[in-house]
Structure formats: C-alpha cells, structure tokens
Amino acid sequence: MSEPIHFQPTTGFAERARAAAGDPALRRGFRGAMDFLQAKRLAQFPDAGDLATLRDLGAAIRRHALENLPQLLEQLEAKLVANGVQVHWAETPAQANAIVLDIAHRIDAKRMVKGKSMVSEEVGLNHAMEAAGIEAMETDMGEYIVQLAGEGPSHIIMPAIHKTKQQIAELFAARLPGVEYTENVDELIRIGREVLRRKFAAADIGLSGVNFAAADTGTLCLVENEGNGRMCTTVPRVHIAITGIEKVIARLDHVPLLNTLLPRSATGQAVETYQNFISGPRQPDELDGPDEVHLILLDNGRSQAHADLQLRATLQCIRCGACMNHCPVYARIGGHAYGTTYPGPIGAIISPHLLGIGATAALATASTLCGACNEVCPVRIPITEILIRLRNEAQARPAAVGALRGAGEARSALVSTIFRAWAAVYSHPALYRLVTWAMSRGRGLTPRTQGAWTGIRTPLIPARKRLRDLLAERRRQ
Amino acid sequence: MTAMTARDNILARLRRSPAGAPAPLPDVGAWFAARRVDDHEVLIERFKTHIRAARAEVHDTDAATWPELLLNLAAAKGLRTLLVGKGTRHGAALAARPQHAVSIIAYSQPAANWCDELFDGIDAAVTTARSAIADTGSLILWPDAQEPRLMSLVPPVHFVLLDARAIHADLHAAMTAENWAAGMPTNALVISGPSKTADIQQTLAYGAHGPREVIVLLCREGEAS
Numbered sequence: 001m002s003e004p005i006h007f008q009p010t011t012g013f014a015e016r017a018r019a020a021a022g023d024p025a026l027r028r029g030f031r032g033a034m035d036f037l038q039a040k041r042l043a044q045f046p047d048a049g050d051l052a053t054l055r056d057l058g059a060a061i062r063r064h065a066l067e068n069l070p071q072l073l074e075q076l077e078a079k080l081v082a083n084g085v086q087v088h089w090a091e092t093p094a095q096a097n098a099i100v101l102d103i104a105h106r107i108d109a110k111r112m113v114k115g116k117s118m119v120s121e122e123v124g125l126n127h128a129m130e131a132a133g134i135e136a137m138e139t140d141m142g143e144y145i146v147q148l149a150g151e152g153p154s155h156i157i158m159p160a161i162h163k164t165k166q167q168i169a170e171l172f173a174a175r176l177p178g179v180e181y182t183e184n185v186d187e188l189i190r191i192g193r194e195v196l197r198r199k200f201a202a203a204d205i206g207l208s209g210v211n212f213a214a215a216d217t218g219t220l221c222l223v224e225n226e227g228n229g230r231m232c233t234t235v236p237r238v239h240i241a242i243t244g245i246e247k248v249i250a251r252l253d254h255v256p257l258l259n260t261l262l263p264r265s266a267t268g269q270a271v272e273t274y275q276n277f278i279s280g281p282r283q284p285d286e287l288d289g290p291d292e293v294h295l296i297l298l299d300n301g302r303s304q305a306h307a308d309l310q311l312r313a314t315l316q317c318i319r320c321g322a323c324m325n326h327c328p329v330y331a332r333i334g335g336h337a338y339g340t341t342y343p344g345p346i347g348a349i350i351s352p353h354l355l356g357i358g359a360t361a362a363l364a365t366a367s368t369l370c371g372a373c374n375e376v377c378p379v380r381i382p383i384t385e386i387l388i389r390l391r392n393e394a395q396a397r398p399a400a401v402g403a404l405r406g407a408g409e410a411r412s413a414l415v416s417t418i419f420r421a422w423a424a425v426y427s428h429p430a431l432y433r434l435v436t437w438a439m440s441r442g443r444g445l446t447p448r449t450q451g452a453w454t455g456i457r458t459p460l461i462p463a464r465k466r467l468r469d470l471l472a473e474r475r476r477q
Numbered sequence: 478m479t480a481m482t483a484r485d486n487i488l489a490r491l492r493r494s495p496a497g498a499p500a501p502l503p504d505v506g507a508w509f510a511a512r513r514v515d516d517h518e519v520l521i522e523r524f525k526t527h528i529r530a531a532r533a534e535v536h537d538t539d540a541a542t543w544p545e546l547l548l549n550l551a552a553a554k555g556l557r558t559l560l561v562g563k564g565t566r567h568g569a570a571l572a573a574r575p576q577h578a579v580s581i582i583a584y585s586q587p588a589a590n591w592c593d594e595l596f597d598g599i600d601a602a603v604t605t606a607r608s609a610i611a612d613t614g615s616l617i618l619w620p621d622a623q624e625p626r627l628m629s630l631v632p633p634v635h636f637v638l639l640d641a642r643a644i645h646a647d648l649h650a651a652m653t654a655e656n657w658a659a660g661m662p663t664n665a666l667v668i669s670g671p672s673k674t675a676d677i678q679q680t681l682a683y684g685a686h687g688p689r690e691v692i693v694l695l696c697r698e699g700e701a702s
Contacts (some may be wrong), residue, residue, distance in 0.1 A: 036679055053508065060503035067500040070491040083661075089484035092539060141685055142676035158676060165678045189674060189682040201592040217661045227630055227672040227687025234626045234664070235588070250502060256648035257505045271613035273531070274687070275648075275667035282663060285622040287702065288588035289663055299483075303490040309497050372701055420551070 008303060013362040016337040026162060026334055033161050034331040036331050040268020040375070041322060056439075058261045059380040062180045062316035063251045072248045073297065080220025083280035085293045090155050096298050100125060100144050100240055101132055103294060107238055109134060109204035113196075115229035116140040117209030117223070118156050118319065119242050119298055122152075122341045122354065125207070128133070137203070139196050140187060140226035147360035154335030157266050157321040162334050179364075196228065206232030206290065208266060210243035211262070211318070214252035215293070219279045220295065223262065223272040230276050239290040241278075245297050248316035252277075258318060259283050261378035265320040301353035304405060310389055311404075314349045316379040323373035323383060338363060345373040349386045358409025361394040395419075509649040520611040520644045525695070527614025531670030532683060533691040536620035539698045544570050547636055547694060548577045552600060554690075558603035560595075560632055567605065567638055584625055595627065601634035606693075607650055608643035615669040616693070617651055619662045626664050635671075635688040641697045674696055 020026055039438055045051040065072055077087045079442070090096035114120060121221045126147070129136035138147040142159035146152060149171055151161030160168070164342075165183050171189055173181040179191055200206075208229055212221040223231050245435055249258070255275075263269040282289035305311045324330040324344025335343035340351040340360065348363035364387045372385040394410035396403065425435050439446075439462040447463045453460065465473075525535045538546050538661065540573040548571070551559060556579055561568030563585040572581045584602075588595060604624045616637055620626040629635050645651040648667060652658070657665070672687030683689050 033679055057503045057505060057508055060500065061505070063497075063500040064502050067497055069494075070488050073488065073491070091483045091486055095483055139686070140676070145676065158679075160676055161679075163678075165680070168677055171515055183681040185677045186682050188677055189685055193684065193686060197596055200509055201596055217658055219661050219665075225672070226674045226676075226685035228685070230626075230630050230666075234630065235509055235592075237589070245491075252661070253649055253652045254505050256652065257508065259648070269613060270527070271531075271669045273669050273671070273673055275615075275669075277661065277665040277667075278663070279661035279665075280663050283622070284658045286663065287584060287586065287622065287625040288627045289625075297487070297492075299487045303487060303494075307494045309495060312494075312497060 002006045010240075011330050011365065013337065013339060016339065017333045017366070020333040020337040024446075025164070027332065029162060029164060030331050030334050033158070034325055037164040037268060037325040039327070041258040041265060042268075044268050044270060049171035054257070054261055055378055055380050057380050058318070059316060061249055061254045061258060062379045063117045063313075063317070065086060066246065066306065066312055066315055068250065069248070071247070072250055073245060076218060076248050077297075079215065080280075080295060081218075083218045085218065085280055085364065087296055088294060090123075090296055090298045091300070093298075093300060095127055096123045096242060096296055096300075097128035099294075100205075100242075101134075101297055103238060103240060103292075104129070104134055104205060105133070107204060109238070111135045111137070111203045112197070112205040112207055113137050113199050113228075113232050113236065114143070115144055115206070115208035115225065116159070116243060117207065117231040118153075118341060119209055121153065121470060122300065123242070123298065125242070137196070137199050139199065139232060140224075141192050141226060141228075144192055144196065145171065148172075152336070152341075154343065155321060155324065156319055156344075156346075162336065170376060186243055200231045200235045203232075203236040206234070206236040207240050207242065208232050210241050210247050212255050212258060213243065213248045214255060215248050215250055216280060217252045219252055219277050222276040222278070223259060223274065224276070225269075225273040227274060230274055231446035233276065233278055234289055237290055238292045238294070239278075239281075240294045240296065241475045242296040242298060244315075245299055245302050245318075262318055262320050265322040265378040282446055301355075301405070305350070305353045308404070311349075311353075311386060313381050314337065314353070316381050317346055317350070318379055319346075320378055322376040322378065323381075323400070326372040326376045326413065327407055328368060328370060328372070333366075338366070345387075349381075349383060351388065352390055352404065355407030356409070357390065357394050357404055360406075361390075361410035364390040364394065395427075432469075436462075436468075440464060440466050440469070484536050487554055506649060506653065509599060509647050513646045513650065517642075517644070518595065520646055521641055521695075523611035524609055524614055524644050528616075528670060528691075528693060529614070532615055533614070533670045533693055535693045535695055537697055538694050539696055543638065543648075543694045543696060544574050547603065548573065548574060548579060550636075550692060551579045552577070554601075554634065556600040556634060558598060558600045559636075560584055560599045560628055562604065562628065565605075567603065571603070579633070584628060588625065595631055598686050601636060602628040602632040603636040603638065605641070606637050606639040608645055608655065609639055610646075610648050610667070611644055612647040613669055615648070615667045616691075618666040618668060620664055620666065621662065626666075629666065629668060630687050633684065633688055634690045636692050637693060638694050638696065641695050662671045 052061040086101045145160040154162040281293045330344040351360045393407045396408040398408040563583040608617045672685045674685040
C-alpha cells in the first residue's frame, strides 16, 4: 500500500497546534491573510442567489463525473492516446514516482522544472527525484520560496503564506549568490524570475498538475497567474502531468463554469491570468512545445473514498482552498501543524484515505463543526458531516467488513465505554431518571479537575435540581 | 506491465463502487446564456474595462494604422527587438515599414536552437488573438506553427492584435461559437493580462515569469492582419 513519505504523524498534532497557536507572528500573519482572502472572495460573489446557483452547477458537474468515473477515465485515456499523449496509472505514490523515474532514465534527464502540483507533494516526488540524482526545481514563486527554505507548503494555493517578506528577504540574501537583502516585493519577484528563467531552458522535464481533465476532447486544463506552469509545459522536451483520478470531467465546455468558481473561491480573483489547455505533444510543423506529453493518473486511496456513498463527496473537491481560508482552526494554527500534504478542512477529510484513519484521526477532531467550510465550498462538499463520520470511523469496532483503511485504529476503551454508557442512559428512560437523579444529588462529588476541559474553563457540575424536578415543583405550586 | 495492472486494479475498484443518487449533466450553457447581452458595443467596452483592470493596455486602432501605432509604442517603451511569426501577414506589414528603431525578428526555427536569444535577446513579441472574452477581459490564442506558444510567454512585452468583431460574451460562448469540441489544437490559451503573483505576503507583483506588459491593439474596422 501507499507509504507516507515526508508526513508527520498526527499523534504530534496537539503539540504542533499548541506551538503554532502560541506563536504571535504566525498568528498575525495567518489572521491577516485569511481576513484579506475572505473579503476578496466575498467581493467576487455579490449576489447570494447567483452564488447558490453556481455552486449547484459546480457540484452537479463534479457529482456527474464521480458517478461515471470509470467510463470517463477510459474515455479520457482513449482521447489522450489518440491525441498522442501517453497515459500512466499509479495505485500508490511509489508507483507514481517510479513512472516519472522510468521516463527520466529513458531520456537521460538531469533536471526537472515543476509547476505547482499538490499531487507531486502528496507522492513526495522531489525526494524521489533527488534520491535518483535528478534536480527537481519548484518554479511557482511560493513553492520556490518554501523549497529554498527546506520547508513544505502551508496552504494549497499560497504555499508561502506563513512567511513574511522580511523572512523571504533574509532567505534570498542568505541562499542566492550575489543577492542583497531587500524587502521590496517587486525586486524579490524579479530576483526569482531571473534565477528561474535559466532553469526552464536547461530542464529536460517539465512537471505539472492538472486542474480539470476534459474527457470529451482529451484536454488537460491548468490555471495559474505566474506563467511558470506554461513554461514547464512548453519549454522542456518532455512534459509530465500528474493528477488524481477524480479530476476528470465529462465536457470541455464545463470548464468555463468551474473556472468561474475556482479563482473567485480561491483568491477572490475573477479569472486567472492563464488558462492553459493542453491536448497533445508538439506537432511536426510546430516550433515549440514538448515532444512527449505524459499523464499520470494517481489513485492513492481515492478509490476507497469513491466506494462509500457518503465519503465519495470528498472527491468533488476542486482544490480552491476556500475551506481553509474560512476555517477558524486553520486561521489559528496554519498549515504546517496538520502535518499532512493537504491541511485544513479538506485535508482532514481527504488525508484519511491517503494515509489511513489511524494516522490521521486527530485531524477530524480539529474542527468546531461551525460549518463555515460547508458554506463556502464551491462544489457543496458537506465537510462537517464527513468529519463526524470520520470521528466515528476512528472509534469503530475492529475488523468490520469493508472497513476503511485504519478504521478503529484510534479506538480507545475509555472513550468507547463512555459513549456506550451515554447511549444506554439516553435510550432507557428509567435509567436516565436514575442517573440524572444521582448526579444532581451527588454533585458535591463531581471532580474539580476534568482533564483538558478545566485547563482553560470552569468545571462542569450538574445542576442542583434537574429540569424535571423544577417542572414538578411548578406543577405542585 | 505494472502500469497495466495498476490501471486494471483502479478501474475494477471504481466499477465495484455502488451507484449513488442520479447525477445528470447540468445545463451549464443556460446559466451563461441568461447573463448575456446582445449589444456588441457593450461587449467591447466590457472587454476593455476588464482587461485594463488586470493592468493590460488597450489601444483602439484599425487595419491600416496599427503597424505605425505599434512601432510608436515600441519606440516609446525603448524596445529594441520585436519577435514576429514567420510568414504572417502582420509580420510582413511590420517589416515593410520603412525606418524604425525596432529590429523585427522572425520566429523561424525550433525554440531549442535559439533558446538563449529567445529568453534574453527579445524585448517584445506581437501575435494575433483568435478571439476574446468580454466577461473576464481575456484574450484567446491558439498558437500554431506560424505563431508558436512561447511568443506570448517569454518576451517581457506582448503586443496582441485583436479584431473587435471577435469578442465573445464569455468563455462558454467562445467555445460553443468556435466549436472547440470538434478539435482542439496542441495548446489553447486564455490570457487575462500580464503575468503576476501575490505569493509574497499577498502583495501583487507583475511580470512573475511571463510578460510584464500586455498591450492589446484593438482593430475596430477591417481585419487585424
């Protein structure tokens, strides 16, 4: 099965979250960025009725794709192959990396430039390339900054959102030869542009993700603002696109609708600078473009989510990041605390399929279930319902048939005993009467220290009189 | 061999998944159609407003005078080299202009043969746009053998010739009117202004990897080329 490559087990989640929440600079940075992004998104959707219709349409496009997933994947593959694109399938991160390495070895590649791809982060592609002696260079400005700092992205759309311009200025001055310290953002971007321009022309392979794959025409749609994605998919002689099996949609003419939702939800932009539609390799008379185009379709646990009618909605995601931008937990702890490739609410519901429920059980509890994520999701994923389901799965009885990977691994005898007792009390009226009577009369015995609850709150103590006692008194009066 | 097995395994698992609630294809076209206006002058104004908001320049011109306008703009910006597509009518029209400070260079060989010059020695390029989009202020380009993909990406300044009659209301209208589903080119592009990034502390900066400037020459009468 798939192996987590550079993933921090979520057993340390509480410690990392506490450390992040106690870091004033990080708190200020994320709070400011989240407020900014929330306001920008809201300004792009002035009409609530129109937004509701758009979200219905977006959800319908994605649900149709998931209901017809195997057929659409076969159609996509047939069209792409007819267009001259080579299609590969990978069940695990290791298989995906092996496919890239096979291609790299065949063409004797030394250098790879990368457009932004969260799936490449998911499979740990950079590590696999470096281990094989192939330079893998991130070219999205945010990804370039976090790679230079030896970190991972803390947000799926804005990878370096946790860094201040002062930190980036120090990083550039320390790591790039001949670069002076400057906090001027235009100048910092100009420096990045010059460094990376040399890399595009020297690279053998350009790697990218995919935003939508249209099955009817065999077209890969990539959106971006910087132009590095276009560089990676045009300049090197081989282009490798990697994406999850859920990214296919039935029709090319549905891309405009999804692209109405995606940039507005993500960054509050009406449109991205570049919508890049790739349908094949360079033709004999063309003067640029890659000689080979490859598409790697990755499962890595997605088929497990697909097999469950409730969890299937997880795969509707178009990776806009609006759920994390509006999450009160993400806004306070940032992306790194989660320890997974995909942070925030979407990370909490997709990661259990990629890494198993046991390794990610803490993530489903990192939510107040306030539902802000549900309200902003452009494709109407019922995120909080799925979080509750995953909390239950983490405590499930072991070895249930058709269980999710890792189900029951976080089962605790204490927790399950408490909930069993709770269920018994609440489903037997006589027992309920007895227990509540005993608790109210014995309230003096309630412990004053109640674990994490009393760390920052006053203890929970039953009332002197139950509601039923008060009602009985009123009837007697 | 592994690849075949992975494919079969993935598809087999997906086929075993239970069928969910009916999920018919939605009528996306109706949503776009309900918001459209018919007045072409309104579309032209919308296009100009939106692409200018994304920091592109737009100049009204016509089939006869655009070469002079372009060369004047290039001179004013201090551009020394201008890349044109090989064998294009507009490339010929520019080359035919007497006495100008900009040297016209044709994209006439595979990119790999002249990468250094292409990346470092070209100040600007001029291409046609196939059409445009009013709603988002976007240009549609279908690069081909005459006007390759890198012309609209690598040089720091991109001049675009656009026939005002080819402005569609939205991308869905363009795809439908031009029947994209019947056959896609190797690469189709929808470009909405100069390259930009906000990856450093949400501060917007232009000219990230692509052109710093996009300059639209909007031809109001006659063909653009």
